[in-house]
Amino acid sequence: MKASQVQDDYIRDYICQQLSAYEFYDTEGRSTKELKYILATRRAMDINIDSDSNKFF
Numbered sequence: 001m002k003a004s005q006v007q008d009d010y011i012r013d014y015i016c017q018q019l020s021a022y023e024f025y026d027t028e029g030r031s032t033k034e035l036k037y038i039l040a041t042r043r044a045m046d047i048n049i050d051s052d053s054n055k056f057f
Helices: 003-020 032-045
Strands: none
Touching: 003 032
């Protein structure tokens, strides 16, 4: 197994672990890029817009 494959597996496992915190477990058959997008979307929906520091936009 090449080092790059080990690193890719590690990144994918980390993303899946982060997604499990959002109760998203449907990761089979999805690319790492797609999982990154889903994680970014879930994190964006988690932002509290009522906070003064987030009212800039």
